[in-house]
Amino acid sequence: MSTLDKLNDVFREVFEDDDLTVTRTSSAKDVAGWDSVMHVTLMIAVERAFGVRFKSGNVAGLKNVGELADLVDRMKAGG
Amino acid sequence: MSRAEALFAYVSEHHPRSLRGIQEAREVDPAAWDAVAEQFLGWAAGVWGEDGWQARCIDAFVQFSSDVIMAQARYEADGHYENSSFAECNAHVYSQRDVMDDYLWGVFITNFCWSHHMELSLFFRDRFLARLPGAPQMVEIAPGHGGWGVWALKNRPDARLQGFDISPSSIAIASSIAKSAGVADRVTYTQRNALDLATMPTASADAVICSFLIEHLEDPGLLVANIANLLKPGARAYLAGAITAAQVDHIYEFRRESELVVLCEKHGLRVVETMSVSPKRTLPRARFLPRSMGLVLERRDQP
Numbered sequence: 423m424s425t426l427d428k429l430n431d432v433f434r435e436v437f438e439d440d441d442l443t444v445t446r447t448s449s450a451k452d453v454a455g456w457d458s459v460m461h462v463t464l465m466i467a468v469e470r471a472f473g474v475r476f477k478s479g480n481v482a483g484l485k486n487v488g489e490l491a492d493l494v495d496r497m498k499a500g501g
Numbered sequence: 502m503s504r505a506e507a508l509f510a511y512v513s514e515h516h517p518r519s520l521r522g523i524q525e526a527r528e529v530d531p532a533a534w535d536a537v538a539e540q541f542l543g544w545a546a547g548v549w550g551e552d553g554w555q556a557r558c559i560d561a562f563v564q565f566s567s568d569v570i571m572a573q574a575r576y577e578a579d580g581h582y583e584n585s586s587f588a589e590c591n592a593h594v595y596s597q598r599d600v601m602d603d604y605l606w607g608v609f610i611t612n613f614c615w616s617h618h619m620e621l622s623l624f625f626r627d628r629f630l631a632r633l634p635g636a637p638q639m640v641e642i643a644p645g646h647g648g649w650g651v652w653a654l655k656n657r658p659d660a661r662l663q664g665f666d667i668s669p670s671s672i673a674i675a676s677s678i679a680k681s682a683g684v685a686d687r688v689t690y691t692q693r694n695a696l697d698l699a700t701m702p703t704a705s706a707d708a709v710i711c712s713f714l715i716e717h718l719e720d721p722g723l724l725v726a727n728i729a730n731l732l733k734p735g736a737r738a739y740l741a742g743a744i745t746a747a748q749v750d751h752i753y754e755f756r757r758e759s760e761l762v763v764l765c766e767k768h769g770l771r772v773v774e775t776m777s778v779s780p781k782r783t784l785p786r787a788r789f790l791p792r793s794m795g796l797v798l799e800r801r802d803q804p
Contacts, residue, residue, distance in 0.1 A: 451517055457782070458519050458566055459784060462567065463785055465574075479568075481571070482563060
């Protein structure tokens with residue numbers, strides 16, 4: 423399963439929407455309820471799903487799902 | 502375009518996830534929000550210029566807010582604050598100029614862009630500032646960005662203020678805001694540990710302001726005793742603190758409002774008024790409700 427596919431599962435779980443589909447360009451404007459509080463909730467769920475631990479400074483500026491996927495991939499690669 | 506409109510336009514374009522929270526803050530009292538926002542943003546514009554305050558202050562606010570929510574999420578998982586040592590926070594936060602600059606400008610914006618802090622700002626204005634005595638000699642302990650004391654000076658042209666903060670960033674930023682607000686001739690800021698105030702003359706202040714320092718200390722009772730020591734008999738203080746509200750440099754975990762009340766009463770202060778507020782939205786299924794509490798206090802010389 424690709425990082426993006428796995429992220430999609432996390433988005434569906436966090437936003438409680440089984441029909442939600444995100445792409446690399448999906449951003450807060452495309453996902454209802456993706457505000458600052460839900461962003462952190464999402465990040466904690468992503469941490470659990472991928473076995474990584476974010477620093478807050480790394481996640482506040484993420485613009486879209488693609489940037490999040492790239493960050494996850496870098497962290498899993500040890501970057 | 503007003504500065505408030507510019508703020509919303511900037512947030513919509515660059516930080517859409519933060520838009521809802523700021524809208525909620527304005528909904529607390531739209532007319533009051535517009536006035537408070539214009540005041541604070543006007544001071545920021547005086548420091549950074551009309552084309553510079555958005556990127557400097559709003560980006561810092563978004564980062565600070567993210568840090569706070571993330572810290573609260575870790576607190577939910579761990580059941581305790583991340584740090585417990587003042588020395589640790591001083592080494593990693595207060596003495597680090599770059600970290601503190603962003604931190605303080607971020608906090609500055611929370612005064613009206615977090616809904617519960619907007620409520621607390623109005624409490625500060627209406628229940629403390631509006632009741633200061635004539636020509637007050639004020640002391641601000643740990644002014645941070647300096648906004649509360651500067652607000653008091655703008656509100657009362659006959660007031661003077663001395664501010665003490667451990668952080669050189671605080672001294673620099675508070676001084677710049679005081680200059681921008683046109684009150685620099687009535688304020689002096691000195692770099693000093695707030696807990697050294699025991700060396701200050703007793704009963705010298707008509708009013709004391711101490712906003713969101715107490716949860717950063719290992720021994721909050723010492724601070725409260727110093728506030729009581731500074732006040733003239735019957736003079737009032739404004740104290741604000743955080744309750745089950747995590748932040749990287751929050752080390753003293755107040756769990757109940759009554760703990761702050763009892764602490765003040767134990768150290769010679771009468772609790773005149775209080776207000777405890779919480780964010781409109783919290784983390785899903787949270788067990789801790791983060792609150793900010795404001796207290797108007799009076800030096801009590803009789804039981």
